[in-house]
Amino acid sequence: MASPSDAGDSLFESLTKVDPKKAEAQAKELEERLLAQNVKAQNRLRELIGSNSTLPVTINKVLLVGGGHTRRSFLDPIFNPLLSVNRDRPYTLGEALHEVGSVATKLERFGIFKEPISTFIDRPSQTDPSTTVTDIDVYIRAQERGRFSAKTGTDIGNAEGSAYGEVQLRNIFGGAESLNLNASAGTRTRSSYQAIFDTPVLSDPEKRITIDALASSTHKPWASHEEGLTGGGLKYSWATKSGMRHQLAYTGVWRQITGLGEKASPTVRNDAGDSVKSSITHTWLADRLNHPLLPSRGYLIKTVSEIAGWGPLKGDVGFLKSEIVTTGALPIPIPGIKGDSGVSLTAGLRSGFLLPLPVGFGGASQPSRINDRFILGGPTDVRGFKMGGLGPHDGSDSVGGDVYAAGSANLLVPFPRVGKDAPLRLQLFANAGRLLPLKDSKGKGKAEAGKSVQKDFYSTVSQLGDGLPSTAVGVGVVYAHPVARFELNFSLPLVMRRGEEGRKGLQFGVGINFL
């Protein structure tokens, strides 16, 4: 190969050899120029819209592009309010854009379209004699998600892991109705089969009706038995303007306490067998926490009220059951650290009661059964106690109670060096609880049974304050994984009742709802 001349070489080199610094500078310049252009374009648009935001417009036509399977009768209630015909006064451009945006978000909430949903505005052709000068056309481009999906995976719930298979049919009748078929097997729930049909009401994503059917079998080692459930329910959920969620549900379920362990206590043996619960439940939730698993600000209040067996509900069990769950979180400023220190205090309070009611119309009320009573204790509620470790115990079985109260205070501190942005905290906690059965006034004649239940209830509630509550303290590590919260704690139970099962030393907890 002939060697090229010197001059050619240097020219060639200067062409091929790219100075990395120069290239970087060039790329940067290009990027900056693009960015500047973008910003300028945006500003121009904003100015344009801003200066025209008071421009009167009328929406003449809304077009959904890509909604092949979705019913017109389902979409009409969503789009009709947009149309100027249905409004008593004209839009300004700003208002119109805002309304169109909120319709797009509403559509997204149905979960039948791929996100994001984009909107366009166009002027209708002036040749169309039916249009006026102020008319605009709205185009909403939404791509429907697949109507069928199937998946398998693993799931983590409160103190339980499971594997599941799921089939989902979306937008079945073109009105965002969905059917979800689900089968799972887990550590505690031995097997579970569920079918859920869900539909929005009147095209409102915040109002939903759900019909479900369930068959499951759950192992309950803290009370040496397995519980089989077969049943179904009807739920209506809605949200208020202020963001509070309500749900009203009817549930009818056949429960079977079976598969008793050899060491099952007489109390559990006594409750073995079948019972039907027919109940209406109302759930109210106000969630103002800034993070579902590791909150540092805000509060959550939830109440659950259930009435079973009473009047036309029938069934085999009758009771009124009510529960309130509250959580509050407060960031703690540390002098010397500007802004959010990452240190926070969370506190939780829970309490509930179960009051026996007569089944049907009249008659005497029956004492509560093990599958209706509360259990308390475990790594996700009163830490430092075993699962169901608090409250009445018959032998080694945790047989549950009718009245409870529990509270917890946790101080969360970011890890040194890891920083406050990592979902990792050190925690110092103290929690306490009390779980009691309804006091037995030794049956003073059936005639005053109704009255005596009430009296028993008040005396049981007053009993909650007898002595110190069962208490544990400890330190631990909290990790908020996107799926669930993990805790590893070193705990020491300080106050206990005989028969209650504390956990000295390490305790591992996985869950979503922690006390």
Place this chain on the structure above:
Amino acid sequence: MAKEEEDLGFWGDARQTRVVKDLFSIPPPVKKLFDRVPVVTYPPNPLPQRGPKTSRVPSLYVFSNDVDAAAGRPSFNPSCLKWQTFLNIAGIDHRLISSNNHASPTGSLPFLLPAAQSSNVSQEFLPPIPSNKLVKYASEHGGRVKEPSNVRYEAYQSLLDHRIRNAWLYTLYLEPLNFSAVAYELYVSPTSSSALVRASISHTLRAAAEAELLKQSAVIDADDLYSEADKAFEALSTLLGDDLWFFGGDKPALFDASVFAYTQLLLDDGLGWKEKKLCMALRRRENLVLHRERLLVRYFGGS
């Protein structure tokens, strides 16, 4: 972790094992801390109301209802009644608890839950005693257990366990009239007030009876079952003869209880039998009828 410890112990030398053990044992300062907690221990929580009251005598879990169980009346289930009668004969004081198969450790009733020896119930665990261990339990607890040794004992026992039992299963569960008049009232109605649950349990019961019968023959022939039972009653009647108790004993024994378990229920008009073929077959054997009455008067106050 425990596994790892074992493996090391097996492969490593003794000293290494000790080191590993030390690693997993609680360090002394922590142990001291553990020993100090809980700082306060209160007396135990009371138990919920629905649980059975503690008792000084053992509890026999049988098919019954609360009123009959409290009064000690005969159970309506043959195998429960057999062992209830046996305990009465053996003189083992007990109380009855009305229950169902879900409560049993073996999946079927009866079983006996021994009474707590001391007043401190929660401290000790006494395993439930299934029916096949009741003879041993009775003899260990001062019961009068005397089993006559007879070469033909097994053969007669099998008459009860197969021929009479099969006819019993058929007449109770598969005769539609008897099922709705007797079995439904005894086994289905008490489980739940829900019609759906009752229908499901009825179906399960009938299917189980049918499966049990099909285990022994390819087809279920009602006439054949009844005639086999009739022959079995005849054989038992001949065996009893003019004696007071079976196998010429001076006192009743387990075999008498086994026969009584069926004769009592078939002759009890209170159950409301509608299809009475099996009852009639028994009524024709007068000595068996009298045998039932003797036991009823002696051990159940004639109720």
